[in-house]
Amino acid sequence: MTAVGPTRRQRYEARQRRRSVIIATVSTVVVVTLVVVLVPLTSGWDRVRAAFFDGETFRKTFPQLPGRFWYDIQIFLICTPCIVLLGLLIAFARNVRSPVLYPLRLFATVYTDVMRGVPMILWITIIGFGIPGLIQNRTWGKAIIWASVALVLAYSAYVAEVFRAGIESVHESQRAAARSLGLSSRQTMFHVVLPQAVRRVVPALMNDMVSLQKDVALVSIVGPIEVLRQAGIAKAKFYNFTPYIGAAILFLCVSIPLTRFTDHLLARERRRMSGTAVR
Amino acid sequence: MTTPKLRIRGIVKRFGERTVLDGIDLDVTRGEVISLIGSSGSGKSTLLRCINLLEPTDDGSIELDGVDIAEPGLPADPVRRRIGMVFQSFNLFPHMTVLRNVTLGPRKALGLAAGEADARALDLLTRIGLADKANEYPDRLSGGQQQRVAIARALAMQPELMLLDEVTSALDPELVGEVLDLVRDLRTQGMTMLIATHEMAFAREISDRVCFLDAGRILEQGSPQTIFANPQQERTREFLQRIIDLG
Numbered sequence: 001m002t003a004v005g006p007t008r009r010q011r012y013e014a015r016q017r018r019r020s021v022i023i024a025t026v027s028t029v030v031v032v033t034l035v036v037v038l039v040p041l042t043s044g045w046d047r048v049r050a051a052f053f054d055g056e057t058f059r060k061t062f063p064q065l066p067g068r069f070w071y072d073i074q075i076f077l078i079c080t081p082c083i084v085l086l087g088l089l090i091a092f093a094r095n096v097r098s099p100v101l102y103p104l105r106l107f108a109t110v111y112t113d114v115m116r117g118v119p120m121i122l123w124i125t126i127i128g129f130g131i132p133g134l135i136q137n138r139t140w141g142k143a144i145i146w147a148s149v150a151l152v153l154a155y156s157a158y159v160a161e162v163f164r165a166g167i168e169s170v171h172e173s174q175r176a177a178a179r180s181l182g183l184s185s186r187q188t189m190f191h192v193v194l195p196q197a198v199r200r201v202v203p204a205l206m207n208d209m210v211s212l213q214k215d216v217a218l219v220s221i222v223g224p225i226e227v228l229r230q231a232g233i234a235k236a237k238f239y240n241f242t243p244y245i246g247a248a249i250l251f252l253c254v255s256i257p258l259t260r261f262t263d264h265l266l267a268r269e270r271r272r273m274s275g276t277a278v279r
Numbered sequence: 280m281t282t283p284k285l286r287i288r289g290i291v292k293r294f295g296e297r298t299v300l301d302g303i304d305l306d307v308t309r310g311e312v313i314s315l316i317g318s319s320g321s322g323k324s325t326l327l328r329c330i331n332l333l334e335p336t337d338d339g340s341i342e343l344d345g346v347d348i349a350e351p352g353l354p355a356d357p358v359r360r361r362i363g364m365v366f367q368s369f370n371l372f373p374h375m376t377v378l379r380n381v382t383l384g385p386r387k388a389l390g391l392a393a394g395e396a397d398a399r400a401l402d403l404l405t406r407i408g409l410a411d412k413a414n415e416y417p418d419r420l421s422g423g424q425q426q427r428v429a430i431a432r433a434l435a436m437q438p439e440l441m442l443l444d445e446v447t448s449a450l451d452p453e454l455v456g457e458v459l460d461l462v463r464d465l466r467t468q469g470m471t472m473l474i475a476t477h478e479m480a481f482a483r484e485i486s487d488r489v490c491f492l493d494a495g496r497i498l499e500q501g502s503p504q505t506i507f508a509n510p511q512q513e514r515t516r517e518f519l520q521r522i523i524d525l526g
Contacts, residue, residue, distance in 0.1 A: 176333055177370035177429075181384035181436060182360030191383060195374050 050240075057242040061234040065243070068230040069250045072216045075148055075226075079216070080209060082152045087159030092189075094164055108160070115157030121218050123150040128222035143222035151219070155212055162204045166197035203269055206262035210255055217251070227251075282345045284309045284440060284471050285330070290339035290349075292325055292495075299325045301495035302339070307440070307473065312466050314482035314503075315475045317492035318518060323475035324367075326492070327442040330473070331364045343440070360388050363433030367445040369425045371417040377404070377428050378413040384436045396435075403431040407461055423454030427461055434465075441465065443474045447481075479522055483507050491515045 006014065039045060093101075093108035115123075128147035135141040170193045178188040220229040227250060231243035285307040292300035300322045307313055315323040328334045330341055332348065332355040341349040348358045371380050381400035385391040391399070404410045407427045409420075417425055426446055433441060443462065447455045459481050465472065466485055476482050482489055483503040490500040491512070499512045510516050 173366065173368060173370045174372065176328075177366065177372070178383075179355075180331055180333060180359055180362075180364040181432070182356050182388035183384065184356055184388075187387050191387060192372055196372075199374065 052241045052245055054240050054242045057234075057238045057240045058246060061231070061238065061243040062246040064230055064234065065227055065246050065250055068225060069227040069247070071224065071226040072213075073254070075144075075151075075216045075219060076213050079148055079152050079155070079212065083155045083159050083212070084205070086152060086156035088163055090156060090160035091163035091167060094160065095167060112157040112160055115154050116161075118154075120151070120154055120215055121221065123154045124218050124221060126150070127153070128219070144219060144224045147219040147222045147224075151212065151215065155208065155215075158208055159205065162201050162208065163197065165204075166201035167193055169200055170196045200269070203262055203266040206258065206265060210258045210262065213255055213258065214251060217247075281308070282342075283307055284311075284344065285473075286340075286342040286345075287330070288340045288342075290326070290329060290341065291337045292322075292329055292334060293337050299495050300329065300336075303495070303497055305490065305497065307471060310469045310471055311487045312470075312472045312474065312485055314486040314489045315473065315492055316477075316479065316482055316489060316506075316518075318521075321492040322495040323492055324444050327364070327444050327473060327475055331362050331442055332358055333364075356388070360384075360436055361439050363436055363438035363441040365426070365429050365433050365441070365443045365446050367448050369417070369422070369429045369449070371425055371429055371432070373417055376414050376416055377409065377420070380417065380428060381432045381435045384432065389436065400431070400435055403434055404428075406464075407431055421454060422450045423457045426450065426458045430458075430461055430465075439471065441470055441472045443472060443476070445475050445477060447476070447478060477522075479507070479519070491518065493518075 090108045090111060093104045094112070096102075096105050124147045127150035128143050131146040131149070132141040132143050167189075174192055174196065175188055178192040179185070183191065217226065217228040220226055220232075223229075225233070227247045231247040234243035235241055283306040285305070287303055287305040290300050290303040291298070303322075303326060305313075315326065317323055325334060329336050329349075335351070336349050339349065340347045343358065343361065347353075348355075371377075372383065375383065378397065378400055381403060382391075382393070382396040385396040385399060386393060401410060401413060404413055407430070409424060409427060409431070412420060412424065412428075417428065420428065426449075430446070446462070447458050450458065455478070459478070462472070462474070462481075463485060474482070474486070486503050488500060489503050489506040490497045491506060491510070491514075492498065493514050499506065499510060499515050505511075506515065507519065510519060
């Protein structure tokens with residue numbers, strides 16, 4: 001006989017779920033209330049509010065920011081495909097087994113170590129100011145171009161490691177199956193290994209892209225008036241830090257959706273790999 | 280006497296200190312079906328992988344139609360195109376549909392046009408009763424269906440020799456039958472096959488000759504009747520007794 005309506009266990013599960021939701025809601029409300037009540041009671045709150053959260057300054061300065069932020073987005077959009085392409089090439093170079101190409105492999109290994117071993121802001125300063133000093137040319141000597149190149153070079157080292165991990169995660173038996181059909185090692189890489197590797201590393205790549213989207217602001221140190229520098233100018237003009245809050249809001253508008261999307265991809269990947277979650 | 284399809288002499292394979300194949304001699308004539316039996320680690324799978332050049336050998340020769348394919352430095356890809364291999368764990372490409380799994384070899388390794396490769400693959404899939412699954416991905420298929428697709432993938436290369444490496448060991452018992460039926464069909468069509476297997480009843484029924492491997496050597500070989508009914512070696516008797524006890 002089939003039961004009508006939920007079983008005793010289903011009712012129990014539903015009760016448990018309701019209970020969790022109620023507890024989560026109550027604890028969130030309590031914490032938020034405490035923050036809202038307690039922070040204004042600190043002795044410096046009035047000064048901090050005037051310096052960072054001044055409505056008047058916000059109204060005057062914020063309209064100039066989105067246009068400058070578009071500059072950051074453009075750098076991001078141009079750098080991303082370059083990074084993915086270069087990262088892939090370096091990952092290949094680290095995987096070559098032919099002895100003739102050993103120097104290439106060595107170079108790729110040193111490259112990823114050096115590029116990841118120095119803070120991004122140093123690369124942007126060194127390359128962004130150094131290369132234009134060498135070139136002395138109006139078009140190609142622009143600091144912003146070379147600062148972007150620095151972003152591409154450094155990020156491609158991180159992305160290369162992600163791709164390499166993905167390539168190595170494809171099981172040897174897949175390679176054996178492809179080679180047993182008579183496919184060459186290159187055909188095996190392009191038709192069998194790489195498509196599976198890329199699918200696996202998309203979430204990790206997205207994480208790097210979220211970081212890149214924020215690190216683009218670092219190019220401001222070589223001079224272009226993008227959103228961070230524009231906020232700095234406004235700060236100097238109004239003697240107020242509120243423009244920085246405006247810039248932060250703009251970054252959040254892009255990075256939060258990107259992060260949520262990445263989490264969604266990660267969760268989907270985890271479900272695919274390991275079945276249902278355990279309580 | 281005609282040259283055998285495959286002539287193996289003194290094959291040695293070591294993994295570090297461990298000798299896995301210790302001087303294997305074996306002749307396979309065209310159309311012959313040979314079963315390799317023996318306990319796990321006796322070298323059955325390694326022998327098949329060596330014949331398909333997936334593992335380099337340390338000594339000995341493997342002649343395919345009189346040409347030594349184990350000679351170092353010889354390109355392996357043209358040899359592999361002539362030899363089909365089916366693995367215990369299927370090893371289908373999970374990111375491709377069944378049809379693309381079967382057409383990948385003919386298209387990329389043989390350079391067939393897409394239309395021709397599709398026609399050949401659909402013909403094969405029809406023969407094994409899986410034409411309706413052509414556009415499914417492997418994870419939507421049962422283990423038995425996946426293994427039949429893996430066999431079709433190897434057959435699509437129109438190989439001269441098939442190597443089957445414990446093709447039913449990863450299957451649920453009720454799915455073993457459909458795969459063995461397909462192997463029987465291949466025999467009927469005259470395919471030359473080397474079969475590593477734990478299915479003794481099947482080995483007895485399908486083989487022209489059965490080889491018992493022990494510690495990297497072929498300890499005993501002969502017709503299925505001889506090996507199963509009247510084994511000469513003590514080790515063979517022990518092995519068969521253990522299998523019967525388990526069954």
